[in-house]
Amino acid sequence: MTATTLRTQVAIVGAGPAGLTLSCLLHNAGIESVVLENRSRRYVEERIRAGVLEQGTAEVLAAAGVGERMHREGIVHHGIHLQFAGERHRIPLSDLADGRAIVIYGQTEVVKDLIEARVDAGLDLRFDVADVSVHDIETERPRVRFSHEHRDFELECDAIVGADGFHGVCRPAIEQHLRIFSREYPFAWLGILAAAPPSSEELVYAHHERGFALLSLRSAERSRLYLQCAADERLDEWPDTRIWDELQCRVALDGWTLVEGAVLEKGITPMRSFVTEPMQHGRLFLAGDSAHIVPPTGAKGLNLAISDVTVLAEALVSSFTGGSRTGLAEYSRMCLRRVWRAEHFSYWMTTMLHRLGDDPFDSQLQLSQLRYIVSSEAAARTLAENYVGLPLGHRAATPGR
Ligand code: APR
Ligand code: PHB
16 A cells, blocks of 8 residues: 655654643744644543643743633642651742742643644644654654554654653664663552542652651642552552551641542652753654653653654744754754753652662761751752742853753
């Protein structure tokens, strides 16, 4: 069967936050793109992911014209809590970080808003595609082959963006040109979405001898809670009662109770740090999880994906509108400084808050660090500044990283 040839300016593989936001930014600037997603729309819209937007991320989404529901339903937070040794301490993020705040709004909701905007505008977004492969990326005329609804297609374009997550096909296609940095952690997160009002207005990150726990939320009726578990943990070993008992134990505080509710969803999130350098080769550009992964403790994954595509959109627009091509050549360098900052912050939060093993030396160091953060404004500010996110302008401003 011969393939049908299609043509666009930018072929985007993956309809996660990175790919969808990029397509939206490009469209707003008059650049055409096609988004190819191998899962169904329903699957993508129901996948539960993280829920903390840095202020800069919320601003990008709003400026792109997809912030209406986020403004209505998102919850602005000005602080988080750290809990350890039976005490809970508030970190006043906004006081410490120039008034900046975070917005609690699920990644799932961000994705729904972006899909709706694209579908309403009648723009090309194809779900359930199969056999995606990238070709001729070292030429001026790269191509993406895929099949959709039992037909084969060849999509000619000027640039391909691999926004296809950690398990996608784009990064492996250029792996021989990349240097990979990675770290595995010997634990994971067991996360639940519960039909329970949040017991704490703001997020609580709890360090406990039995392991880390996190109280988060999605709305006034929905709590999102996480427990550190073993990397190879099986979900069937965690009936709901065991999850609640463990949460109750790890976040217990005198005079405060954790409200329980029906468990609507549960899943295990692996923990990994991963960076590829550079984030591009020829006419293929990687963005979001396809280029880097952070453990979720710093809530940085989604935010990094959005900052990548903000940089990439600018560079692509400039190259298409007769501006400079250097933006594209510099894309990776522009992103990696911010990526590594988020990598360090996520690693630091992770290793400070989780049970690392049986060595009491580790736990004494962790407690010392936690006590320092809650007693020194300078230390708390370091956490706050990173948590709310460095301004989007925090890129590699001058040559060299
Ligand atoms: N062809 C087409 N689409 C693909 C392929 C493929 N071969 N492989 C993967 N995909 C799709 C996935 O189904 C997914 O919808 O690419 C999309 C990648 O989206 P995400 O994994 O959400 O990655 P990204 O957009 O970079 O967003 C990063 O997502 O995983 C979280 O914590 C992470 O918050 C971060 C954010
Ligand atoms: C979430 O609400 O899903 C969440 C919040 C904070 C994190 C990670 C996940 O650090």
